[in-house]
Amino acid sequence: MMANEVLLFVEQRNGEIKKSSLEALGAAKAIATSKGGSLGAVVAGEGISGLAETLGSHGADVVYMADHGDMAHYSTEGYAHAVTQALDKSGATILVGSATAMGKDLAPRLAARKDWAFLADTTSVAIEGDKLVVTRPEYAGKVISKLATAATGVVLTLRPNSFSVPEASGGSAQVETLDVSGANIRAKVVALETKEQGLVDVAEADRVVSGGRGLKEAENFSLVFDLAKELGAGVGASRAVVDAGWIGHDHQVGQTGKTVSPNLYIACGISGAIQHLAGMRTSKCIVAINKDAEAPIFQVADYGIVGDVFEVLPKLTDAVKALNS
Ligand SMILES: Cc1cc2nc3c(=O)[nH]c(=O)nc-3n(C[C@H](O)[C@H](O)[C@H](O)COP(=O)(O)OP(=O)(O)OC[C@H]3O[C@@H](n4cnc5c(N)ncnc54)[C@H](O)[C@@H]3O)c2cc1C
Known part of the structure; x- marks a missing residue:
């Protein structure tokens, strides 16, 4: 051969x-x-x-x-x-x-x-x-x-x-x-527990919707999940909200989280600290929603919406829902 x-x-x-x-x-x-x-x-x-x-x-x-x-x-x-x-x-x-x-x-x-x-x-x-x-x-x-x-x-x-x-x-x-019967596996997986069935892994998702501290509290993260669901996207997060316990570390994007490179990355209420950009700046199309026009995230964004996530996200979700139906 x-x-x-x-x-x-x-x-x-x-x-x-x-x-x-x-x-x-x-x-x-x-x-x-x-x-x-x-x-x-x-x-x-x-x-x-x-x-x-x-x-x-x-x-x-x-x-x-x-x-x-x-x-x-x-x-x-x-x-x-x-x-x-x-x-x-x-x-x-x-x-x-x-x-x-x-x-x-x-x-x-x-x-x-x-x-x-x-x-x-x-x-x-x-x-x-x-x-x-x-x-x-x-x-x-x-x-x-x-x-x-x-x-x-x-x-x-x-x-x-x-x-x-x-x-x-x-x-x-x-x-x-291959005859792999002789593998000397000393650490064995005995059980696998998965959570959040149906969600795409953020590191591999083709589209990602990410939320940050601009969402104010954990309950409001549902706005990010709603849009992600309509887009078939993975859910990402800034470290600030992971540290605050709003969402698990497996969603964190950035230097000490995951590196993502999707076709579409929507940052919602994320300031765009350098450590966050480290994990997402190679995304093909970056959309930022932030009420502060000076937020650094706009420097890497292809499309920027200067606005309140509580107003913009429900409208965006409804618009995608209408397109999907
Ligand atoms: C060693 C080290 C490693 C780190 N690793 C990471 C990492 O992996 N990933 C990471 O993300 N960070 C990381 N960080 C933390 C990073 O420096 C920032 O603190 C963090 O990214 C900030 O998160 P945030 O953007 O959600 O919050 P903030 O910086 O507080 O920003 C919140 C943003 O929301 C906007 N906002 C507020 N209200 C609204 C509203 N109603 N509508 C719209 N916008 C609104 C504000 O204008 C602001 O821009 C690390 C830091 C260090 C020192």
């Missing part, structure tokens, strides 16, 4: 491939193609054999399946074991993943294990001559760095929502089964 130039680590949840992984698939395929090679994709889980078809139709040439009870839940040791096996089988020298919670945990471990270069949280990737060239936001998004490496082994993670999902072409992938 021909070696794969590039290997993609694919994340799935409940048997569905995460959108961030499909985005990464498009970028990984482009790297493989420009190096004149093929693309392998490794996926771990239990009862996931059906995913090979989706991965093949989106551009994977070979799918390495780690389908085993021990892979049902993510564990660093188990998944690192599976991906290492796929790397060895594929002969790939470039490993691509997503800069998600899982990818941020797994990728550096694999880079260290292989002693490869590591490029984290990139927003563009290209091959220029013999170099892999990426861009990544740094210093809270104030600087966009362009980095190049000619290293023979590279691990890179891609920021979700920065790359587009490739069209399904109807291609198919060869399937290789």
Whole structure:
């Protein structure tokens, strides 16, 4: 079998491939193609054999399946074991993943294990001559760095929502089964508790509605949830309101929260402190609603509404509701 130039680590949840992984698939395929090679994709889980078809139709040439009870839940040791096996089988020298919670945990471990270069949280990737060239936001998004490496082994993670999902072409992938029964998993997940069923994870959402201290009190956060529901959006928050206990930390956007890069980010009653901007300034279209025309959030906003969230949000929600009906 021909070696794969590039290997993609694919994340799935409940048997569905995460959108961030499909985005990464498009970028990984482009790297493989420009190096004149093929693309392998490794996926771990239990009862996931059906995913090979989706991965093949989106551009994977070979799918390495780690389908085993021990892979049902993510564990660093188990998944690192599976991906290492796929790397060895594929002969790939470039490993691509997503800069998600899982990818941020797994990728550096694999880079260290292989002693490869590591490029984290990139927003563009290209091959220029013999170099892999990426861009990544740094210093809270104030600087966009362009980095190049000619290293023979590279691990890179891609920021979700920065790359587009490739069209399904109807291609198919060869399937290789990995024997992951020998994974030495010392920390096991015994139960999984999820909350707020039905809400999109803010880090991966295509649209985000975020609320800040301008909402005055916890109960008023329902205005943010109402608009998010109509838009099919994730719900974000500033640290001020997370610290105040209005909403959980998993919604916090910013330097000490999540980094989001959706197509639409609506900031409601958020001042736009540098630590908040660090987590959202790469969003494609930023809408700010704030009653202070001087609020720093307007400096990064594409559309600004100088107004009271208590007046603007219900009107906006009604308008979207009308469009949806
Ligand atoms: C080390 C460090 C890390 C940090 N990490 C983060 C982070 O990850 N994420 C983060 O968000 N912050 C972070 N912060 C905190 C950050 O500096 C700000 O304090 C915080 O972002 C402010 O939140 P806010 O915009 O909701 O509140 P405020 O700054 O109080 O702003 C509230 C805004 O609402 C507006 N407003 C008031 N009433 C209304 C109304 N009725 N209608 C419309 N607008 C209204 C006001 O004009 C104001 O602009 C961090 C700080 C430090 C020091």
